[in-house]
Amino acid sequence: MISTDHNMPDYGTMYKNFRIEVPEYFNFGFDVIDAWAKKDRNKLAMIWVSQKCEEKKYSFFDLANLSNQAANVLLKYGINKGDRVLVMLPRVPEWWIFAIALIKLGAIFCPCPTMLTPRDIKYRVNKGKFRMIITDLENSRKVEEICNECPTLTCRFVVDAELDGWASWPYELLYPAPVSHHSVSIPDEHRTKSTDPMLIYFTSGTAGEPKQVLHDNSYPLGHIVTARFWQDIRHNDLHFTVSDTGWAKCAWGKIFGQWIEGACIFVYNFNGKFKATEVLPLLEKYEVTTFCCPPTIYRMLILADLDRFDLSSLRHCTSVGEPLNPEVIRVWKEGTGLTICEGYGQTETACCVGAFPCLESRPGSMGKPSPGWDVQIHDEGGKPVGVREEGRLAISCNPRPPGLIIEYLDNPDENKKSFVNGWYYTGDKAYRDEDGFYWFIGRDDDVIKSSGYRIGPFEVESALIEHPAVQEAAVVGSPDRIRGLIVKAFVVLNTGYEPSEALVREIKKYVKHTTAPYKYPRAIEFMPELPKTLSGKIKRNELRLQEEQKYNDRK
Numbered sequence: 001m002i003s004t005d006h007n008m009p010d011y012g013t014m015y016k017n018f019r020i021e022v023p024e025y026f027n028f029g030f031d032v033i034d035a036w037a038k039k040d041r042n043k044l045a046m047i048w049v050s051q052k053c054e055e056k057k058y059s060f061f062d063l064a065n066l067s068n069q070a071a072n073v074l075l076k077y078g079i080n081k082g083d084r085v086l087v088m089l090p091r092v093p094e095w096w097i098f099a100i101a102l103i104k105l106g107a108i109f110c111p112c113p114t115m116l117t118p119r120d121i122k123y124r125v126n127k128g129k130f131r132m133i134i135t136d137l138e139n140s141r142k143v144e145e146i147c148n149e150c151p152t153l154t155c156r157f158v159v160d161a162e163l164d165g166w167a168s169w170p171y172e173l174l175y176p177a178p179v180s181h182h183s184v185s186i187p188d189e190h191r192t193k194s195t196d197p198m199l200i201y202f203t204s205g206t207a208g209e210p211k212q213v214l215h216d217n218s219y220p221l222g223h224i225v226t227a228r229f230w231q232d233i234r235h236n237d238l239h240f241t242v243s244d245t246g247w248a249k250c251a252w253g254k255i256f257g258q259w260i261e262g263a264c265i266f267v268y269n270f271n272g273k274f275k276a277t278e279v280l281p282l283l284e285k286y287e288v289t290t291f292c293c294p295p296t297i298y299r300m301l302i303l304a305d306l307d308r309f310d311l312s313s314l315r316h317c318t319s320v321g322e323p324l325n326p327e328v329i330r331v332w333k334e335g336t337g338l339t340i341c342e343g344y345g346q347t348e349t350a351c352c353v354g355a356f357p358c359l360e361s362r363p364g365s366m367g368k369p370s371p372g373w374d375v376q377i378h379d380e381g382g383k384p385v386g387v388r389e390e391g392r393l394a395i396s397c398n399p400r401p402p403g404l405i406i407e408y409l410d411n412p413d414e415n416k417k418s419f420v421n422g423w424y425y426t427g428d429k430a431y432r433d434e435d436g437f438y439w440f441i442g443r444d445d446d447v448i449k450s451s452g453y454r455i456g457p458f459e460v461e462s463a464l465i466e467h468p469a470v471q472e473a474a475v476v477g478s479p480d481r482i483r484g485l486i487v488k489a490f491v492v493l494n495t496g497y498e499p500s501e502a503l504v505r506e507i508k509k510y511v512k513h514t515t516a517p518y519k520y521p522r523a524i525e526f527m528p529e530l531p532k533t534l535s536g537k538i539k540r541n542e543l544r545l546q547e548e549q550k551y552n553d554r555k
Contacts, residue, residue, distance in 0.1 A: 011358050011368060014229065018371035020221050020402050026194040028220040029067060029104035032260055036060035044264045047238070047286060048093050051270050051278070056093060060259075063100060070101035071184040073172045077132070077155050081106030081190045084128055084200070088112045088121070088135040088143075088246070091269040094159040094169065095245045096255065098134055103217075104184055106192045110200040113246030114139050122146040125153055128200055128212055128409070137161040194218040200409065201248050201347045212409035213248075213347050220256035222350035222403015225370045227257025230343050230354040231290055232316040235262035238286060242268075242279065242293035248347040249321060253292045257350075263290075276300040280309045287313035294321035296536050298328050298340065299465075299472070306335030316357065318343055322537060323440045325462040326363040342366055344440065346426060350403030352395060353438050364462065366430065366438040372401045377432055382421055387434055390441055390456075393426040429456065446540050448477035450485045455519050457540065463514040464489055464521070467507055469497040474530050476544040478523060479551035489521035490543055492529060499526040 008014070036043055041061040048056045058066075079085060085107050089095040095111075102109040110128060112121075114135075121142055125133070132155040133143050140158055147153055159169040192198070198217045202210040227233040231253070241253025258265050266288055270278060274297060283291065291314055293301075298319055314336060320343040329340050344353040344366040352375055355367035369375040374396035376384050385391040395404060397419065404424060408414040418425050429441040441447060441456035448455040457475035464473035472492040477485035489507075497503065504524045511520040531539040 008229070008232065008356075008358055011356060014356070014358065015369070015371050018225075018229075020224055020372055022194050022218045022221060022402055024193060025191055026217050026221065027103060027106075027192045028198075028217070028256065029100045032220070033060055033067065033100055034064045036259070036262060037064035043262065045259060046093070046096065046265050046267060048091075048267045048269065049282065049286075051268075058093065058096075063096065066097045067100035067104060068184045069173075069176070070097050070169075071104045073167075073169070074098075074101055074105060074107070074132075075184075076172075077157070077167050079105060079107050079132060079155075081192070082108065082197075083132070084108045084110065084130045085132045085134060086110045086112055086121075086125060086128070086130045088114055088116065088133060088139055089159065090114050090136070090271070091245055091267050092136070092159070093267075094136075098159070099255065101184075103192075103198060104186065106186070106190055106196060108197050108200060110202070111246050111250065112202065113244050115244075115246075116142070118142045118145040122149055123209070124202055125150040128202075131155065132157055134159065137163070140166065192217045194221075197406070199251075201251075203347050211411055211414055214406045214409050215403075216406050218402040219251075219350075220260065222401065223252065223257030224260055225257075225354075225372060225403070226252050226343070226345075226351040227261050227263070229356055229371060230341065230351045231257070231292060231318050232357050233258055233261045233263045233290055237261075237263040237289045238266050239263050239290045240266040240268070240283065240286075240288045240292070242274075242297055249294070252320065252345070252351065274300065276304045280304055280306070280311075283311055283314060284309045289313055290316045290318075292318040292320065294536060295319055295324045295328065296322075296472075298324065298332060302328060302331040302335065306332075311336050314338060317341065320345065320351070323364070323366075323458045323462075325465050327462070327466045329363040339363075344438070348405035348424070348426070349395070350401075352401070352403075359437075362437050364439070365433075366440050368436055368438065374401075375438075376423075377430055377438075378423070378425075382423065385431075388431050390429055390431050392444070393428045393430050393438075394423040395426065396422065397424055398422045443540075446476070448475075448485050448487055450477065450480075450483050450487060450518075455487055459515055460487060460489065460511065460519050460521060463511045463519075464491065464507065466514060467510045469493055469503060469507065472530055474538045474540055474543055475521060476540050476547060478547040486522040487519060488523040488525065488547060490525050490527050490530060492527055 037060040043060050045060045045063055046058040087109050129152045134157045137160050157167040162168045162171050194217045196217050199215040201213045239258050243249035254265055317338045317340045319340050324342050333339055339361045341355040343351045345351045352370050352373045353366045376394050377391035378394045379385050379391050427444050430438050432438050446457050460475045461473045464470050471494045474490045478488035480486040508520055531542045
């Protein structure tokens with residue numbers, strides 16, 4: 001199941017004719033990584049660079065052998081098909097080596113961000129009943145703090161040190177078991193079916209505790225659409241997705257679809273606060289051809305002097321995670337000549353709606369449904385709505401597209417709410433225009449109902465950040481005795497601007513003239529920074545609860 005062809009048809013033909021044939025048995029480790037290694041032992045799979053300018057290169061042949069070695073070590077420590085393993089590693093090559101190894105074994109692995117606190121780790125290990133944690137020395141202390149409170153955790157594995165009470169990758173490399181690193185022995189009865197569970201992601205938890213999203217072994221195949229059609233990836237590309245290894249964005253851009261297509265991935269292992277000035281020289285030096293990052297990073301990149309860098313190797317740019325404001329798309333195009341193509345999806349999906357390169361550019365639109373995905377907009381009763389009518393984004397499960405969540409583990413209430421009459425409801429609101437383009441409005445909970453109007457926060461936020469004083473903005477409904485809710489904006493100012501009543505009036509006036517007058521924020525609060533999840537998404541829920549508490553205190 002590896003790709004060597006690349007042909008981008010027009011959207012209508014692509015949507016009508018493209019289907020992913022899912023075989024009964026499929027294993028990404030054997031059927032993609034090992035298959036490329038056999039086809040071309042010199043084919044480059046990864047260029048890895050650290051902040052200290054260390055550089056490592058891995059071919060598919062290297063990854064096939066290293067993952068076999070890791071799989072044999074994991075077998076030694078009792079990890080077999082169906083066992084659950086939590087992987088908490090930064091952007092180091094061992095993340096990919098152990099991810100492939102676990103897939104080969106048929107184990108269920110759960111990537112987690114290294115920013116997790118001991119409390120977060122304990123919640124995840126106990127909720128998911130994980131048997132092993134694979135991490136590094138820097139994060140091992142957090143695991144040691146809580147491991148005695150995690151009864152299912154039978155083994156701790158460290159990839160860059162030797163520690164008492166821990167299995168050690170460096171030790172295993174020094175004293176390897178007497179097995180060949182060229183192969184890993186998997187009994188026939190342990191071969192993975194495409195329907196066997198493979199991966200658990202915890203949602204980012206913008207509202208409530210994180211939920212467990214289960215994907216099966218067909219999930220990597222779902223990202224053929226993400227890579228081939230949305231990211232426009234070809235077998236000779238060097239693709240760079242800026243993402244932490246702990247989030248589903250990594251699955252979208254740093255492993256599955258890219259390697260099925262045969263592209264090389266570029267990995268930059270940076271720590272601490274992101275600096276756009278670090279990434280732009282890398283795009284230039286390594287001649288990255290396709291690039292993807294979230295809106296927050298594009299907003300930082302356009303503040304840099306793009307003219308100082310030769311980005312002529314870049315031919316396609318994408319963004320996902322949150323909607324991208326049209327102003328950012330405009331400035332990036334002025335600086336690079338490239339239009340950022342937005343994609344829509346969740347931890348629960350692959351790219352299911354996208355601004356594909358074969359579509360005309362409509363800045364601010366999510367694009368159109370992906371090939372193989374029946375995506376509709378429904379009313380509260382589950383019936384399709386008309387053109388430009390707001391509704392709930394729904395994905396058909398008949399047939400279920402590869403890449404769609406199997407279920408929320410151990411969460412019958414969430415499954416009952418999300419899966420209704422053969423449809424998966426994403427929890428997002430959108431509308432469709434006359435030409436079939438989809439436009440994001442907001443999460444169900446984020447839509448503001450004020451004085452009889454329904455207002456999506458994204459539209460107001462987009463208008464706000466077009467003002468030169470505004471760096472970032474979040475919009476929520478704030479309780480009001482007369483209107484029920486008013487639109488309130490939380491604003492982070494650009495350098496050189498100070499909060500003042502005059503600036504509040506100026507921003508309100510600007511938004512009134514940029515979008516429909518009833519949508520302007522009647523209240524504005526300046527903040528040094530916005531509350532965000534570990535993955536960088538704005539926690540509007542937290543701001544909304546804060547406003548409700550203030551209102552209740554005034555009553």
